[in-house]
Structure formats: C-alpha cells, structure tokens
Amino acid sequence: MSGFRLADGGRIDRRTKRTFSFDGKAQWGYAGDSLASALLAQGQMLFGRSFKYHRPRGILGAGVEEPNALVTVDRGPGRMTPNLRAPSVPVHDGLTATSQNRFPSLKTDLIAVNNVFSAFFPAGFYNKTFMWPRAAWEKVYEPIIRRLAGLGDSPTTRDPDHYDATYAHCETLIVGAGPAGIAAALDAAAGGGRVFLIDEQEEIGGGALSDPAQWAWLAEATAKLAAMDNVTVLSRTTAIGHYHQNFVVAAERLTDHLPVGEAHGPREKLWRIRAGEVVLAMGAIERPLVFEGNDVPGVMLASAARTFALRYGVAVGRKIVVMAVHDSGWRDALALQAAGVPITAIVDLRRDIDPALADAARDARIACYPGYAITSVSGSLAVKGATIALAGVGKGQKLDCDAVLMAGGWTPTVHLWSHAKGSLRWDESWGAFLPDKTHENLRCVGACAGAWDFGSGLSVGLLPAPKPLHESKAFVDFQNDVKARDIGLAVQEGFRSIEHIKRYTTNGMATDQGKTSNLNGLQIASDVLSRPVTEIGLTTFRPPYTPQSFGAMLGHHKEALFQPLRKSGIDDWAQAHGAVYENVAQWRRARFFPQGSEDMDAAVARECRMVRSSVGVFDASTLGKIEVVGPDAAEFLNRMYTNPWKSLEPGRCRYGLLLGEHGFIIDDGVSARLAPDRFHLTTTTGGAARVLGMMEDYLQTEWSDLDVWLTSTTEQWAVIAVQGPRARDVIAPLVEGIDLSPEAFPHMAVREGTICGVETRLFRVSFTGELGFEVNVPAEHGRKVWEAIWAEGEKHGAAAYGTETMHVLRAEKGFIIVGQDTDGTVTPDDAGLGWAVGKKKPDFVGKRSLARPDIVAPGRKQLVGLLTDDAQDVLEEGAQIVADPNQPVPMTMIGHVTSSYYSTTLGRSIAMALVAGGRDRMGETLYIPMPGKTISAKVLAPMFYDAEGSRLNG
Amino acid sequence: MLLIHCPYCEEARPEVEFVYGGEAHIARPLDPSTYSDGEWEEFLYIRSNPRGRHHERWRHTHGCGRFFNAVRDTVTDVFETTYKAGEARK
Amino acid sequence: MVDIAEIAVSAAELKLGTEPVQGSGVRLSHADARARYSLRARDAAVLEKAISRKLPGKIGDQTDGVICLGPDEWYAILPESTALQRGEGLPVSVVDVSSRALGFVLEGPGALAVLSSGCPLDLARMGVGRATRTVFETVEIVIWREAEDRWHIEVWRSFATWLWHALAAAMHASK
Incomplete structure (x- = not known):
C-alpha cells in the first residue's frame, strides 16, 4: 500500500465519485480517473501477471504504452473485452474489470512456479524443447503452454453491439492532440480547409494534460477549435494505421466510457479518412531502464508518475527513488516533489549533471547519486527497497523506497510514419530513430519529430551491473517476458538481424508492438554484437497501433448485413413453398422443395420423376446474361467462343464454350441471336461478372476496332425453365405472338412475344434432356409470370424443382457443370466437347494452347x-x-x-x-x-x- | 487503399473502384498460330515482375469501366503515371 | 460460437423496405418507376441521332436524366415507359435495362453523411447535377446528385435489399 491520493491537484472532479470493481472487489475513484489512477490512489500496486513466467506486475506507464496492467472489462453478455490497458480505461460507475493471466488470484498465482524454473524457459525454449515427438506437441505441450502463457481470454459469445463506420475526407489530418498537434490544427484550420484532429485519450491535450501551467492555454485552444466549422475534433479515437496515399483508419470509442445503462447507439465508429496532408503529432514514449528487478510492481516510468500526480492527483509512493540517465527524470522528480509526491533520491548513471538540475534537487531536499546505478530492487508484490552502486559495480548501498521511477530517455512514436513506409534516421542525441523521408504528403511535428525539449541524456541498454548478462533478470519487454539475457542468448546462437532476434525472443511482438521495448532490445543487441545500432536495424511497425475490435472493422456489415445475399424475384415464392436453399456465389437458390416429411433424396427423386414424366418448373434467374450489340457482334463472339457464330441465324441458339487463353474451359452457356446485330448470351451463375470482365478486356484492349458493346442483363431478366413432356402444354395458354408448334419453334430456337401480357424472350432449350423452354421476362414481372406458369403447371401435376434436381437431370444427360466437372485444367477435348470446337476457325481465344505439347499428349x-x-x-x-x-x-x-x-x-x-x-x-x-x-x-x-x-x- | 488517377475520368478515385489487370503491354499476337511453343509460353506465363517501375493494367470497373495502363513502383506503391489503353509505353 | 448458417438465415430474413425510412435530417425512399437504358457508341453523334436525344459529353455529366458513365457509355434514367429506338444496323448499342436496377432517393441535410458511410468518394466535392458509377462498400451503385441535399441511387435489383438496410443502418447510427 504505497500509492495515495494527493490532497489537491489533477483534472479529476473530486466532487463526483465513481464506484467500480476490480477482481470482484468494490473500489472507487473520481470522475476523470483512469482505472490505473483510481486503483493506485487506493494503494493497489499489483495489476497483473506476466505472460510467460506469471511474475507479479504493476503499472509501468500512464497511457497506451502500458505493457503490464492488462485487464478484462466485462460489460455484460457478449461485451467482454480482454487486454485493455488499465491507464487507458476511464472509470465509470459500475465498471467491472478483472486482472488476467493469474490462477487463482493475483496475489497467489500457482503458475508463478514458472518463475522459479525460469532458467529453463529461455528464448527459443518452445522451439527447442517441444520439437518432437510431433504428436506430443499437439496433444500435450501445446495445450499446456496455451493454458500457462497468454493474455486475456477471447470472448466466446456473440457481440450484441453494433458499430458505425464512415469514409471522411479532409485537407489536413492531425494525429495526436498534444500541444504540437493542437498548434498544427489551429494553423491548418486558419487556411479554411477541412481539418480533422484526432486523439486517443479521453480529452485532447496530450502531454499538456500533465502540465497545469498549460491548462489555461489548452482550454482556450480547445474552445477555439470547437468554434470552427471546418474543424472536426475526435477524442477517444485511435489512428490504428496509415495506409497508401494518406488513407488513415481510426477507431472512435463511443460508449465504453459510459455506464452500461447509459450506453446507447453504436459502440465504436470506424473512420476511414482520406487526407490531403497528414500531420503526425504522436509524441514520444519514455524508455524504461533495464536493470535487475525492473519489473517489480512499483517500478515505473517517471513520466507516468508525473501524469498520475498532475493529471489525476495520485502519488505512486511515499518514498520514491528516481533512476535516471536523462534530464527529464530530474525535471519530473522536481515537479513531483513540488506537487507533494515524496521523492527521496535521484540516482543517475551520469557523473556530470546539469548544475541547475542538481541545485534544484538539493534545494528540494532530494538526495542525489550521480554516477550510480540501481543494481537490484527488492520486493516481490511491491517495491521494498533498491540497491545502488557506483557505476553499477561498486559497493552496494541500500535505499529505502516503495517505488522506483525510471527515466531512460525518450522514443519518438513513429509507428504511423513507418506504416506509411517513411524512412527513419538514427539520432545520436536522442538515441532513437527519428522520421527521415517519405513519399507521402506527411510530416511529423513535436516530440515524434524530435522537436521537443526533454533535456539531454544517455542511451543505455542494460544498466551496468555486478551480475554477468546471462544471470541477469532485467526485463526488456515486459509484456512478452523478454529479458536482456534472452537477447544475449539469441545473439550467442547466431541471430544477427534484429528481425530474427525479435522473432526468436518475441521482443516487441503482440499487442504491445514494442512501444517500450524496441530500442532497449536494439541497444542490447548492439552492445553484445559490438556493432552500431544502425547496422542492426529496426523492426517493422505494423498496424494496428493498439489492439482494435473486430466490430469496428466490420462497421454496419455484420450478421444480416455481413454481405449481400442476392435473391431472385421468385425467391419469395420458393420460401413460401418450403424451399431448402443453397448459396451459389452470392445468390441463394432453392435446392429442393420437400413436401411433408421428405428428406432431400426423396424430394429430389419426386422432382426428377415429375420432370421426366410430366413437367417441372425451375427458377433459373441467376444465370448470367450479357446483351452483345453492334454490327460486329457475331465477329466478336466468333473470336471469343470455340465454335462458329457468324453462321447462326437470327432466332436460333447455340451452346457456347469459352476458354481462357491457356486453352482450359472457363465458362459455358446457351446464347441466342435475336437480330443480326444483337445476341443474348448466358453464362454460369458464378461466372457472370468474370466473363463480362474478360470479354470487356478483349474488346477494349485487343480488338478495339470492333463495333460491338456488352451490357450485363443478368438482373434485367427473370428466367423460368419449364421442362418436361408437358412443357408446351403448360406455357401455350399464356403465350401470345409466338407459334409454339415444333415445326415453327424447334429445339435451340428463340422467339420474342408476350407471356401473360409481358414481353418475353422465349428460348426452346433443355438442360434436362426433355422438351423444354426458358421463359425470360423483365425481372419485375418474374413472380407474376412464375405464378401463372405454376397455376397452369399444376393442372399437369407439375413440380417446382431446385438446383439439386437440375444437377441430377443434367448428369443423366452427361451435361457438364463448369467448375464441378472442370477444374481449370480441362480442355474441350478432355471434357468430351471436341465437337464444340470450330476446326476450321483460324483463331479464337485459347485455340493456340490446344496445340501445346502437353495438351495434345x-x-x-x-x-x-x-x-x-x-x-x-x-x-x-x-x-x-x-x-x-x-x-x-x-x-x-x-x-x-x-x-x-x-x-x-x-x-x-x-x-x-x-x-x-x-x-x-x-x-x-x-x-x-x-x-x-x-x-x-x-x-x-x-x-x-x-x-x-x-x-x-x- | 490506393488512390488511382483514371486517365478517362481525369480524376483520382479510390482503389475499391478498380480491378488490377496484370502486366501491361503484352499484346495478343494477331495470329497466335505463328507462335512457336516457346513464344506462346512466353506470352501466356512469363512476366517481368520487377522491383521498382512496373507497367501494369488496371480497370476502372466500378467507374467508367475502362482498362488503362499505369506505371507503379512495386517497392513504394507510388504511381508514376497512368495513361489510356493503346497509348505508347511510358 | 456463431453458426455461419445462422447468419445466412438472418440475411435471408431481410426484406426490401416499401415505406420510406426517416432518420434525423435524412430520408430514404424509393424513386418512382423509371425506364432505364444502357447506351453505347464510339461516336456520340451517331447515338444522339439514333435515339433523338442530346448526350452529355464528359464523364460525370448528366443531361435530362442521361448520365455519361464512360467515354463510350451513357446510362439513361427516364420517365417510365419512355421507349428509345434501338438504332438497328448502326454502330451503337441501345439496351433496355429498366428492370435491372431499382432507384432510391436519399434526401435531407444528413444524406451526404449517410451515403459517405459506405461510399469512398469525396461527395462534398461532387457538384449538383453530377453523377457517377461507384460503390457502396462492395456493391456497385450509380449516384446522381439531383440537388444539394438530394441523391438518386441506382442499384442492381438483387443488391437492393442489402443496400436499403445498409443505408438504414447508417441512418440509425447517425441519430
């Protein structure tokens, strides 16, 4: 119990209490608190257990860089979110949060036995130990490891929330609303263009929120931005990735900060923003220091302690030691001391300290240890003390403390810059990578550009220590439990590239994306290899910047709206008549129409019998259709299809076989010549768009001299197949203007007239082997004509049949289904369709390939x-x-x-x-x-x- | 998502309106029967796959519907230029 | 676990709305019935003569309900039962596609934001009277800005139900 609420200060509202629970225990804080600040104020230092060793862990940072304090927030059934960072979770009444990765409780974690045996769990341990036998990996090792290692549990129930999404456009997008970002927004807004300013925190201000001296300015700037019509300010909005040409995707959290009962409307909103210019003002993250015991709860970043004190009015300890290699640690210590947070000592590896800082510290009665380093921290569940030594190797000296603050310098947040493929340059004075060149209209301002005065300092990997590296328990990546010695081991085992070291050790992976670990890992690798950092390189940052819900990614398009389900105009009738469906491409089609207790086999048998003995009616509306029109229509089809088309008389149909240039069948269908310059093509249901695209390609790019145009008419026509010996009898009473007699209307002919008073293109075709017609009518009349045909059909005992019966009937006749009986490697001859290839045609798409050696072999x-x-x-x-x-x-x-x-x-x-x-x-x-x-x-x-x-x- | 300048619409439009069409300037021979097996294989399957400047086809399928050519850097994804089908290689 | 079949069933339950949907500052309704034609020609003059109508000359322009979609392509949204000559024998293509699409009208001060929920174009920069083919998420549409706050949307028939509900969902979210 070392943290406590300061008597005053902070941006919290001390008149408004919030009650919530953590690990089932009632807690409270103030409006404006984060889960981390409210719990720290109650003296809670222990927040979680580590990924691999189940070591006790506390708070490291005050923002999204927090690697340790991951919690699960439960907002009711289906509303459980794991792996939230406690400093980024605002408290509200009724908030229910639990710690993760512990069994049975945070304080008593039985699995922490891993920690005792941690010498047996070095980098690459999984890969090496569990190599074989293979069966044991699947049955024994993996399940056990999965139980032991891990972050929060995945939700297992359906997410009941809905999510909003939108595209947005602006001339200037600023990511990060700290002082630099706000200044950039004011500047851009003055130009009159559309400006978006987004920030991940509860309120805009960034670092200024932890600096009371800037609050007046911040309030003024915030009001000014709010008053401008051309400015959109989005807080609680995380830019998760920068994609090509300044396309930035951001997720706005709309309701998670509210009590469950007050949360109405979408939970999150995905902003897909296209910006003329993007300004990154994402700030910098303080770097931890790597020393023995740096992961004991109570060891945290100095900047985090400052934020907890000045923004939230919380002291993180009563006797605090600062371990610094950077001036910013001294500045934070002084600010903390002034705010009533007791700093007892500043330890700095540097011997020469800026005299102004040293004097100020002395005046503030803080003991100073220049040239010293912490060599160990005592305590398990909380800091009990620290041992320091001159240059890390001198005689140990104990300091009494209950918290240790680390000031290891600063790492500019260049994640989005890297997403945009911007290059980075190493800056010695920062000891960090800074943005260099980009081909986007993108720039960085403020700390992430290296343009911020944090003072100066050293960049060190592992602090000097009496223990050799391979015995050290100093952590580099807290979230992934990577120690300095793991990186040493990786190098010793021959890994040289930082990309390989990362994957072998898992440094900088997972939800953390190396926010606090990347540069320390790099520095240690550099030290062990005795090669400059720049030769080792930096790993690639990938979106998302922080973990992102799947819900926001989907936006509105979940469940019924997940993707369009295409239905024909006759689909409703099928549903009313008990159809069982199957999906074909995006269409749903009636598969069979069971009667009574019929199963599929029984229904299909009955449907087949009816077609063969009397008549069946089938909804073929989903067939792809293309109207080919123009003086060169026949010439074009002659070049596309394998068989001859120029000789086809108007009023006649032909089976067309379409090959790719590789000679393999890719589509087929029966097509009709309606007039010398007009054809009605059909394609397979799934091939419609593909075939149209392919034909357009040839027409536009190879044969652009042809006067012929293609129009998709798939959705213009409803198609009703009437098949069976009684087919003519069924349609005869409904058709006008067409002589249906066999002499006047032979097989493979097409006629135009009316049916039920509606214009029709009537095909006499058969995919069943029976006498058959396919009635094409404008789609809006499909249902009406279907019902009229059905009424006539019933007089002959007609069956409505589905795709399953259609498949059986065609198979009885040996007709192929492209994509079922062919697989993209089947030629016309392979399929027994050599007859459909025009032997005398000089050329058609795919012809040359039919003479390739492997095709004729x-x-x-x-x-x-x-x-x-x-x-x-x-x-x-x-x-x-x-x-x-x-x-x-x-x-x-x-x-x-x-x-x-x-x-x-x-x-x-x-x-x-x-x-x-x-x-x-x-x-x-x-x-x-x-x-x-x-x-x-x-x-x-x-x-x-x-x-x-x-x-x-x- | 890329922004692609359509040379027919004369404006930059979002990538989702377009479909990629493979390497550009691979013309189908006027008479494929004159091609040897080797030449035909080259036409069908062999592509340059460069690191850097790539001439490629796109179709503004959900816009003006036209195929056109583009020069895109395969490393940076930056479009150097786009031009109409039939125009000389740039 | 969510069963995929269960999702398909719920998608199957969607029905195309018949009555207008009212949101805050935005209304979605069906356009009245139209005749629709896909018009193609290399030479616009030949087509103009064939159908006895003026054609807009530039992609994105619209004249009396005829939209120039591409360099050789126009889309006509005309009063119901308008019949155009087919131009037989001429180097043109006139195809009646009246039944292929449905027309929606999205209107009101909030219309632009609702359309932007799934359309990636910078709609605020699209002039009144202009029209274009584009997409709403994965579905192809033609949009025509009939007035500052009035958009006519054309969508192929089988996608109409999904689009109707997707727009309604965006209207609901923006409340």
Whole structure:
C-alpha cells in the first residue's frame, strides 16, 4: 500500500465519485480517473501477471504504452473485452474489470512456479524443447503452454453491439492532440480547409494534460477549435494505421466510457479518412531502464508518475527513488516533489549533471547519486527497497523506497510514419530513430519529430551491473517476458538481424508492438554484437497501433448485413413453398422443395420423376446474361467462343464454350441471336461478372476496332425453365405472338412475344434432356409470370424443382457443370466437347494452347461416366480412382469423381469422373477406395439416358 | 487503399473502384498460330515482375469501366503515371 | 460460437423496405418507376441521332436524366415507359435495362453523411447535377446528385435489399 491520493491537484472532479470493481472487489475513484489512477490512489500496486513466467506486475506507464496492467472489462453478455490497458480505461460507475493471466488470484498465482524454473524457459525454449515427438506437441505441450502463457481470454459469445463506420475526407489530418498537434490544427484550420484532429485519450491535450501551467492555454485552444466549422475534433479515437496515399483508419470509442445503462447507439465508429496532408503529432514514449528487478510492481516510468500526480492527483509512493540517465527524470522528480509526491533520491548513471538540475534537487531536499546505478530492487508484490552502486559495480548501498521511477530517455512514436513506409534516421542525441523521408504528403511535428525539449541524456541498454548478462533478470519487454539475457542468448546462437532476434525472443511482438521495448532490445543487441545500432536495424511497425475490435472493422456489415445475399424475384415464392436453399456465389437458390416429411433424396427423386414424366418448373434467374450489340457482334463472339457464330441465324441458339487463353474451359452457356446485330448470351451463375470482365478486356484492349458493346442483363431478366413432356402444354395458354408448334419453334430456337401480357424472350432449350423452354421476362414481372406458369403447371401435376434436381437431370444427360466437372485444367477435348470446337476457325481465344505439347499428349484426364457394380452405391464426389486396388500404398491415383448422384429415373447411381486416358478405358473396371471398403465401377461414355435425344421433342 | 488517377475520368478515385489487370503491354499476337511453343509460353506465363517501375493494367470497373495502363513502383506503391489503353509505353 | 448458417438465415430474413425510412435530417425512399437504358457508341453523334436525344459529353455529366458513365457509355434514367429506338444496323448499342436496377432517393441535410458511410468518394466535392458509377462498400451503385441535399441511387435489383438496410443502418447510427 504505497500509492495515495494527493490532497489537491489533477483534472479529476473530486466532487463526483465513481464506484467500480476490480477482481470482484468494490473500489472507487473520481470522475476523470483512469482505472490505473483510481486503483493506485487506493494503494493497489499489483495489476497483473506476466505472460510467460506469471511474475507479479504493476503499472509501468500512464497511457497506451502500458505493457503490464492488462485487464478484462466485462460489460455484460457478449461485451467482454480482454487486454485493455488499465491507464487507458476511464472509470465509470459500475465498471467491472478483472486482472488476467493469474490462477487463482493475483496475489497467489500457482503458475508463478514458472518463475522459479525460469532458467529453463529461455528464448527459443518452445522451439527447442517441444520439437518432437510431433504428436506430443499437439496433444500435450501445446495445450499446456496455451493454458500457462497468454493474455486475456477471447470472448466466446456473440457481440450484441453494433458499430458505425464512415469514409471522411479532409485537407489536413492531425494525429495526436498534444500541444504540437493542437498548434498544427489551429494553423491548418486558419487556411479554411477541412481539418480533422484526432486523439486517443479521453480529452485532447496530450502531454499538456500533465502540465497545469498549460491548462489555461489548452482550454482556450480547445474552445477555439470547437468554434470552427471546418474543424472536426475526435477524442477517444485511435489512428490504428496509415495506409497508401494518406488513407488513415481510426477507431472512435463511443460508449465504453459510459455506464452500461447509459450506453446507447453504436459502440465504436470506424473512420476511414482520406487526407490531403497528414500531420503526425504522436509524441514520444519514455524508455524504461533495464536493470535487475525492473519489473517489480512499483517500478515505473517517471513520466507516468508525473501524469498520475498532475493529471489525476495520485502519488505512486511515499518514498520514491528516481533512476535516471536523462534530464527529464530530474525535471519530473522536481515537479513531483513540488506537487507533494515524496521523492527521496535521484540516482543517475551520469557523473556530470546539469548544475541547475542538481541545485534544484538539493534545494528540494532530494538526495542525489550521480554516477550510480540501481543494481537490484527488492520486493516481490511491491517495491521494498533498491540497491545502488557506483557505476553499477561498486559497493552496494541500500535505499529505502516503495517505488522506483525510471527515466531512460525518450522514443519518438513513429509507428504511423513507418506504416506509411517513411524512412527513419538514427539520432545520436536522442538515441532513437527519428522520421527521415517519405513519399507521402506527411510530416511529423513535436516530440515524434524530435522537436521537443526533454533535456539531454544517455542511451543505455542494460544498466551496468555486478551480475554477468546471462544471470541477469532485467526485463526488456515486459509484456512478452523478454529479458536482456534472452537477447544475449539469441545473439550467442547466431541471430544477427534484429528481425530474427525479435522473432526468436518475441521482443516487441503482440499487442504491445514494442512501444517500450524496441530500442532497449536494439541497444542490447548492439552492445553484445559490438556493432552500431544502425547496422542492426529496426523492426517493422505494423498496424494496428493498439489492439482494435473486430466490430469496428466490420462497421454496419455484420450478421444480416455481413454481405449481400442476392435473391431472385421468385425467391419469395420458393420460401413460401418450403424451399431448402443453397448459396451459389452470392445468390441463394432453392435446392429442393420437400413436401411433408421428405428428406432431400426423396424430394429430389419426386422432382426428377415429375420432370421426366410430366413437367417441372425451375427458377433459373441467376444465370448470367450479357446483351452483345453492334454490327460486329457475331465477329466478336466468333473470336471469343470455340465454335462458329457468324453462321447462326437470327432466332436460333447455340451452346457456347469459352476458354481462357491457356486453352482450359472457363465458362459455358446457351446464347441466342435475336437480330443480326444483337445476341443474348448466358453464362454460369458464378461466372457472370468474370466473363463480362474478360470479354470487356478483349474488346477494349485487343480488338478495339470492333463495333460491338456488352451490357450485363443478368438482373434485367427473370428466367423460368419449364421442362418436361408437358412443357408446351403448360406455357401455350399464356403465350401470345409466338407459334409454339415444333415445326415453327424447334429445339435451340428463340422467339420474342408476350407471356401473360409481358414481353418475353422465349428460348426452346433443355438442360434436362426433355422438351423444354426458358421463359425470360423483365425481372419485375418474374413472380407474376412464375405464378401463372405454376397455376397452369399444376393442372399437369407439375413440380417446382431446385438446383439439386437440375444437377441430377443434367448428369443423366452427361451435361457438364463448369467448375464441378472442370477444374481449370480441362480442355474441350478432355471434357468430351471436341465437337464444340470450330476446326476450321483460324483463331479464337485459347485455340493456340490446344496445340501445346502437353495438351495434345496422350494420357490426359478425360471425362467419362462411371456405373458402380453395386447399383445402390453412390460414390463420393471428389473420391480418388485407382486402376488396381491391390497395389501397395501410396497408390497411383488416376482420376477423381466429379459428379455423382442417385438417379431415380434409372433406378441406380450414376457418376462422372475425370480419368487419365479415360476414353481408352471404356468397359474397364476401376476402383474407388473408401474408408472400410473399395467400390468397383465400370467406365462408359458420360451419357446415361436417352442417348439418341428423342425426348427433346416431348 | 490506393488512390488511382483514371486517365478517362481525369480524376483520382479510390482503389475499391478498380480491378488490377496484370502486366501491361503484352499484346495478343494477331495470329497466335505463328507462335512457336516457346513464344506462346512466353506470352501466356512469363512476366517481368520487377522491383521498382512496373507497367501494369488496371480497370476502372466500378467507374467508367475502362482498362488503362499505369506505371507503379512495386517497392513504394507510388504511381508514376497512368495513361489510356493503346497509348505508347511510358 | 456463431453458426455461419445462422447468419445466412438472418440475411435471408431481410426484406426490401416499401415505406420510406426517416432518420434525423435524412430520408430514404424509393424513386418512382423509371425506364432505364444502357447506351453505347464510339461516336456520340451517331447515338444522339439514333435515339433523338442530346448526350452529355464528359464523364460525370448528366443531361435530362442521361448520365455519361464512360467515354463510350451513357446510362439513361427516364420517365417510365419512355421507349428509345434501338438504332438497328448502326454502330451503337441501345439496351433496355429498366428492370435491372431499382432507384432510391436519399434526401435531407444528413444524406451526404449517410451515403459517405459506405461510399469512398469525396461527395462534398461532387457538384449538383453530377453523377457517377461507384460503390457502396462492395456493391456497385450509380449516384446522381439531383440537388444539394438530394441523391438518386441506382442499384442492381438483387443488391437492393442489402443496400436499403445498409443505408438504414447508417441512418440509425447517425441519430
């Protein structure tokens, strides 16, 4: 119990108490407190347990750089957020926070036994120890390590909050609203352009919030900004990343600072800001010092202690020792002493101290130890004292204290600068990397630019100590439990690049992104390697700057709005008739229509029977459609598709096969010539956008001389397939202006007229092998026409059928589905579609590739039919095929099953497969090894029903 | 997200309106049948993949719909220029 | 654990709104029925003659409901049942796409902010009367700034339900 509330001071509202709980215990603070400041005021020094060793840890910093005091805040079911940094959590009434990574409690952590055996847990320990046996890694080591090591628990329940998101545009975006950022905002705003000023803290002001002398100025500047129409000030908003061309993504926390009952509206808002100029004013983070015991609760940054005192009115101890290598430590000590925080001693590794500082310290009755270093800190759950020695190696001298402040110099916050690929230069006087060059319209101001007066100092890696490095328990990365000796070990084991050292030791990883550890790690590596820091380099900073919720990333687009679910105009009817759906690309399509207690097999069997015996109706609206118009339309299609198109008469349809330039099938569909200069193309449902894009590419970049244009009409037309021997009878009463007789309207013809009084493009086509029509009507009339057709169909016992029945019926006829029976490596000949390739055509897309040596070589996989010897065995799609089931494992696989169904029509199973040299294997028996049994099947042509095509005529 | 200057719209537009189209200035031969297998392989599959200046195609799919060419630095992602399809290599 | 199927079901429950949605300072409603045409030509003069209408000359311009989308592409949003000549035999393409899209109207002082929730363009810099094809998150749209605070939005039919609710969600959040 060393921290306490100062009698006065700070920006907290001492008239307004806030009550909250930490680890189940009732606590209180004032309005304006952070969780860290409120608990420190109550004397709480212990905040968490470390990642690997479960060592007791306290507060290190006063902002987002805090690596130790990670807490979980619970705001009710689904509203649990782990890994929040206690200094960044504002207190409100009812706040419920718990510490992490301890079992069963913070004070008594049984797993801290890791700490006792920490000599056995050096860098790379996991990699080395748990290499083998492999099974043990998965079953034993990993689960145990996962339980022992870690941060907070992930939420397991659904997030009930909603999140806002927006794009925003401005001429100037300033990230960081400290004095430099505010000045930049005022300056930019005077120019009249749109200005955004964003800051991660509860209120703007940055470092000025911890400096009462600046409060009057801050209030004035804040009011001035608020009064300007062209300025948007966002506090509680973290710029999580800088992306190309000044695109900055920031997350604004809208409600987490409020009591649960007062939190209305979106929880967070994601700002996607495009700025003409970005000004980074992100300040600097004080660097810890690396010495034995620097992680005992009560050892913290001097700047943090200053913030707790001057912003929050909290003293972090009653007898405080400052360990400095930098003037800023002296300045903070003096400010703290003046604010009533008892500083007993300043220890500084430097022998020569600025006389003004030394005199001021003496006047403030602070004992000074120039040339000394702390060599150890005593205490486990809290600081009990410190040992200092001249130059770290002289005779030890004990100092009585309950807190130790570290002033190791300053690290400019260049994370976003690095995201923007800005280069950095090493600055000796800062002992840090400063922004150098960028190709963005981006600049840094204030401390992050190196333009701030913190005084001068040394930059040291490990403080000099009597213990050799390999025995030291001085921590570099508190969050990831990386010690100075781990970095030494990494170097000793041959790692030279800082990127490798980082990954071997985990220094600077995870949610912390090295905010307090990067430069100390680098300095130590530099010392051990005896090479300058600049030769070792700096690791890459990556977004996000601080951990970010997934919710804000999604914005509005979660759950029902996650992505568009495309539905045809007939979808509602299908839903009302009990359709079971499947998703195809972004579309949902009716898969089958079960009646009563039918399962899929029973429903599909009935639907198939109805189509083959009478008539079925199918919603094919999702088919891709492209209208190809212009004098050169036929010439264009002739170049795109494998087969000839110029000779196609208006009023006729043709099956088109589309290859990539590599010669493999990428799409197919039946298309119609409506007029000499107008074609109605169809594509697969999933291929619509891709095919249109590919055709546009050829048209715009290869054949720009052709007068022909492409228009997507997928959504213009609803398509109703009416298939079966009674198909003509069903549509006849509804159609006007079209002679439906077989003579006037043959298979593969198209006619324009009306149906139910609505204009139609009526295709006589069949993907089932039966007499069939596809009725195209403007989409807004699709539902009405469907219902009229359905009413007629019911007179003939029609079934509405879905995609599953469509698949079975087409497979019975051996029609392929691109993407199911082809996989991007199948040529027309492989698929048995050689007939669809115009042999006399001089050129078409993909033609040259059909003569490539590997395409004409024998033994290619070809599409064949398979009939299992046991007619009731239905093969698994994707199952591998072998010629000899008795060969030793691993067997030579010669192909795989692409389509497989039970055919009610045939009373047995049918399958299609891609098999090496398949067409030369007709009549052969092949084998499909499955778990528990091997299925044998005979090879035949992929045509199982009505090979002569007589049923097309009804 | 990149901002890409569309040479047809004559303004910089957000990357999400565009689709990348691979390396530029790889013209399909007028008569592919005259190409040897080696030449055809080169046309189909061999790309320069430079570190630095890269000539590449983009399509302003969700804008004016046009394909165009760009010179982009593959290290910095900075666009040096964009120009209309059919214009000489820059 | 959230079941993916459960999400699909909830997406399936979305229905296209029929009545206007009112937010604070913003209103979303359906535009009245329109005839729509996709118009293409290398030479605008030939197309103008074919359909007997003036065409705007520059991408982003709009004249009497005809928007220039690209160097050879126009999109006409015309009063319902306006019929255009097809220009048969001419080097033009006139395609009736009246049913392909639905039109929404987003209006009021808050309209720009709602549209900006998912549209990455700097809409404040878009002049009244201008129009363009763009995206709202992943969905392609055509926007036409009919007046300072009135936007006409065209979206393909099957995306309309999602867009309606996405706009409504943004309106709700901005309350």
